[in-house]
Amino acid sequence: MLDLKTLLLLEVCTTALQAFAWLLVWRSWRYLYELKLIAAGFSAIALGLLLLTLRGPDPHALHIFVDNMTIKLGLVLLADGMARFLGHPGCLRVGLIILAAHMALWSLAMALAPLDLSLRIHASTVFTLAMMGLMIRILYVDRGQPSFLRWITIALLVEYIGASLLQSALIFLQPTLFAEAPILSDVNSWYFFQGHLFVVGLFICLLFMVGVRLSLDLRDRNAALAQEVTERRRLEGELSASLDQEKTAREEQRQFMHMVSHEFRTPLAAIRYATEMLGIMIQNPSDAVEKRLIGIDASVSRMTQLIDRFLSTEKQAVSGLKIEKLDLRRLTMEVQQYFDHVDLGQRLKVRPLDEAPDYWGDVEMLQTVIVNLVDNALKYSPRDQPVEVTFSRRNNLLVVKVADRGIGVPEAERSHVGRRFFRASNTRRTAGNGLGLYTCRKLIGYHRGTLDLRPRNGGGTVATIRLPMPGLATASLSNEITVEETERA
DSSP: OHHHHHHHHHHHHHHHHHHHHHHHHHOOOOTTTTEEEEEEHHHHHHHHHHHTOOOOOSOOOOHHHHHHHHHHHHHHHHHHHHHHTSSSSOOOHHHHHHHHHHHHHHHHHHHHTTTTTHHHHHHHHHHHHHHHHHHHHHHHHOOOOOOOHHHHHHHHHHHHHHHHHHHHHHHHHHHHHHSSSOTSSHHHHHHHHHHHHHHHHHHHHHHHHHHHHHHHHHHHOOOOHHHHHHHHHHHHHHHHHHHHHHHHHHHHHHHHHHHHHOOOOHHHHHHHHHHHHHHSSEEEEEEEEHHHHHHHHHHHHHHHHHHHIIIOOHHHHOEEEEEEOOOOEEEEEEEEHHHHHHHHHHHHEEEOSOOOOOOOOOOHHHHHHHHHHHHHHHTSTTTOOOOOEEEEEETEEEEEEOOSSEEEEEEETTTTTTTTOOOGGTTTTSSOOOHHHHHHHHHHHHHTTTTEEEEETTTEEEEEEEEEETTTTTTTTTTOOOHHHHHHH
């Protein structure tokens, strides 16, 4: 005959160790959060068995109730944890409903017949049938675990159901055998022994299920990793093809720029030659004629300079930026003279700085930017409205503002102004190609500065250039820095 106290103590230790083992497994693989429920289920069973072990010879009814309900709560948590682990909807609500019904029947049996153990045992058998049947159904419909493992687990559950039915049958057929003995007598040792074997067997089956789950997860991750590697190789191939296309496009653009540069220089050279011939042929020209000839020559020089500095990419890489200290008075004078030659100087109001700024950069480029901005302001402003050019220093910046009372820029299109070939919708009646502001931004970018366009109070636009002081002074010793180096910087 088995000693029941020793058997219960062994089962308490075994179940507690199993609960601890599940906690360790969950700590190692946190994403398997369902293992917490399984660990909680084994912990509740261990606690209920410990309370049974500590029960005295004449226990209180509440003690008996708490012991048994704790063990059955553990079965509910086990069923819910196993269902969630296998990827099925949780059954905690159903389990708690079954447990609540069992508690009601158990309480009623203890209240009506406190000395009749058969009613409580039959109620426990019904609860066991319901919970084990729920777990069997979950395993039967599952397809994630190997079939042999599922059927072994189902066999364990069926064995436990059979033992519970056998206990109820023995009490029903031989009531005198249990009439004089308490429920925790050695007569019931066989039932607790098979329960111990059931818990150990269930632990082993669940452990194998976790191993299968981890193996499947590893296989899925390997497959996902292989797919990602394949996808990255495909993207790498597409990127390589795109880079090749970009190189081809850049080469075509370089050739196009070279062709445009050549085609532009030919008529400009003809204009310059014609201007020089007119200067030779016309003896003692009037002031107006001489002024016009000087203006034509200045415009041709500026166009040639623009081609050399902007359109010809190859020339930019070779000649680069010509760094020198900015002579602001000379710069403002040349800007003023340029527009005087085309009879627009009277509309220009220049406000230079009193002190010469300590700024280093490509003066010709900066002059081209200011001329382009002023030309735009004059072009899109009424003939009776002046254009103001203001130089100032603020927060270690050289600031140049070109303000007009022109047509302005539509608010919806303000972010697009300055893109290559883009022209605002309200400029269509005026000739242009959409390269002026783009050129300005490009040349200012070589100096690590910024160009902003803002609406002016009362109408018009304010173009603001901000150049960090002292500019490209670090390159002043070599007196030259390539455009590509400036863009990288």
